Amino acid sequence: MRCSRTLVLASLTMLGACAPIRGSVEQSATASIRAELERRYAENAAGFLKGDVQAIMALRAPDFHTVTPQGVTNDRASMELYTQGLLNSIKKWNKLEMVIDSLHVNGDTAFVTMSQHLDRMALRPDNQVHHVETWATQREAWRRINGQWYLWRVDQVGNQRRLVDGKPG
Secondary structure (H helix, E strand, O other): OHHHHHHHHHHHHHHHHHHHHHHHHHHHHHHHHHHHHHHHHHHHHHHHHHOOHHHHHOOEEEEEEEEOOOOOEEEHHHHHHHHHHHHHHEEEEEEEEEEEEEEEEEOOEEEEEEEEEEEEEEEOOOOOEEEEEEEEEEEEEEEEEOOEEEEEEEEEEEEEEEEEOOEEO
16 A cells, blocks of 8 residues: 555656646747747838838738728738838838737747837828827737748737827827
């Protein structure tokens, strides 16, 4: 009986010892993926700051798409046109912030909840340049393709706010 207890205790001890190691490996992998995604966000921001649509779209998966809060899906081609239009209106960037609020990884897909704040001087419908600030929180899904992360989907956009010259607009 004593031998059985010893084996049980030894087994429980070994199982307990493995749990933190497994958790540490998972945390380390997630931290590594987070660092890779932060580099991709920095590349994305650089593309926006330079007004380089091709650099921005190079970070998007071939089947990239967005889903609006109204449930409308926009494909890669329509998002490229939207991005070009946005960049055409911007005369000067004041600040461009993209922050990873949370990250969940499932195989080769990473789900990011991110917050963004865009502050710029932009041409508005009145054909005048105005100070425009926008905020949003959204879910972004990134896929690893051939060892590199590409933005695949943007959805669950919320907490949207826009100020034009300091007033809601």
